[in-house]
Amino acid sequence: DEEKEQYKARIKSLLKEKNAVLVAHYYTDPVIQALAEETGGCVADSLEMARFGAKQEDADIIIVAGVRFMGETAKILTPEKTVVMPTLAATCSLDVGCPIDEFSKFCDQHPERKVVVYANTSTAVKARADWIVTSSCALEIVEHLDSEGETIIWGPDKHLGSYIQKKTGADMIMWNGACIVHDEFKTQALKDMKALHPDAAVLVHPESPAEIVDLADAVGSTSQLIKAAQDMDNKKFIVATDRGIFYKMQQLCPEKEFFEAPTAGEGATCRSCAHCPWMAMNGLQAIEEALINPEGKEVFVDMELREGALRSLNRMLDFSA
Numbered sequence: 001d002e003e004k005e006q007y008k009a010r011i012k013s014l015l016k017e018k019n020a021v022l023v024a025h026y027y028t029d030p031v032i033q034a035l036a037e038e039t040g041g042c043v044a045d046s047l048e049m050a051r052f053g054a055k056q057e058d059a060d061i062i063i064v065a066g067v068r069f070m071g072e073t074a075k076i077l078t079p080e081k082t083v084v085m086p087t088l089a090a091t092c093s094l095d096v097g098c099p100i101d102e103f104s105k106f107c108d109q110h111p112e113r114k115v116v117v118y119a120n121t122s123t124a125v126k127a128r129a130d131w132i133v134t135s136s137c138a139l140e141i142v143e144h145l146d147s148e149g150e151t152i153i154w155g156p157d158k159h160l161g162s163y164i165q166k167k168t169g170a171d172m173i174m175w176n177g178a179c180i181v182h183d184e185f186k187t188q189a190l191k192d193m194k195a196l197h198p199d200a201a202v203l204v205h206p207e208s209p210a211e212i213v214d215l216a217d218a219v220g221s222t223s224q225l226i227k228a229a230q231d232m233d234n235k236k237f238i239v240a241t242d243r244g245i246f247y248k249m250q251q252l253c254p255e256k257e258f259f260e261a262p263t264a265g266e267g268a269t270c271r272s273c274a275h276c277p278w279m280a281m282n283g284l285q286a287i288e289e290a291l292i293n294p295e296g297k298e299v300f301v302d303m304e305l306r307e308g309a310l311r312s313l314n315r316m317l318d319f320s321a
């Protein structure tokens with residue numbers, strides 16, 4: 001509507017004036033994803049967001065629309081840039097559920113194991129890790145470590161961890177974390193939905209519980225699921241991930257139909273209903289404010305921790321290059 005268009009126009013001129021680039025995750029509001037695309041920024045999964053941020057040599061400011069760990073990753077990779085977020089309060093249940101002190105103790109109990117952590121963590125947890133992974137490269141990295149005879153401590157997402165363990169057969173000890181969004185998908189309701197649409201393919205993000213992953217025709221990161229929607233011949237898809245992803249799926253496959261996988265089975269209550277409450281904190285007003293006055297919205301990381309986190313992040317980027 002008109003108000004949104006006015007915001008967009010003002011943000012576009014601020015981006016130019018401040019020499020800033022907007023990087024957005026697929027789970028953010030479609031209007032933000034469109035804005036990132038229209039202004040030469042990017043819309044991406046977490047691995048691609050990290051890569052894109054790292055190669056922005058000309059920009060002075062990187063605006064990260066997503067959640068806190070994405071902003072921190074950009075800052076770790078480009079400490080000389082100003083990295084701002086619409087709000088620093090946008091966290092992630094995986095990050096919150098993996099405090100550094102407890103996680104570090106857990107790791108200390110198994111010093112012989114390689115510590116592999118999901119990107120959805122704080123800089124301190126990344127610094128404690130040997131490897132960082134995202135859902136698009138976790139399988140290959142664990143396969144590689146397993147083939148070298150390494151045993152693994154995995155954190156924090158237990159569902160992604162179990163999926164990788166099942167696929168690779170690697171020896172993994174798991175931290176008990178979960179994503180509040182993906183944890184809500186309901187197995188029986190999904191079976192019922194499949195029965196209603198027998199010709200639909202089921203696309204599942206591996207942060208979902210094992211029973212949901214078992215019903216999938218394709219499992220992968222947000223980018224991989226978008227690619228699956230394009231590549232598969234099906235005309236209908238049931239999608240078990242944050243509904244923000246529908247913007248890109250519909251844009252790329254206008255002739256196909258996408259359905260949200262069910263989150264609340266009979267009698268169940270739904271806390272997050274297929275949309276991440278922290279991703280939802282990214283709005284046009286907050287982006288404009290961040291550009292006008294970045295104070296309180298700028299991402300800083302401890303420089304000592306940054307060194308450790310950069311080492312493990314670079315391992316991932318080099319491996320998946």
Ligand code: 13P
Binds near residue numbers: 223
């Ligand atoms: P992707 O890396 O698949 O984009 O997922 C990360 C995530 O959980 C964002 O919330």
Ligand code: SF4
Binds near residue numbers: 092182277
């Ligand atoms: Fe974290 Fe889940 Fe939100 Fe992604 S969707 S940021 S994993 S809480």
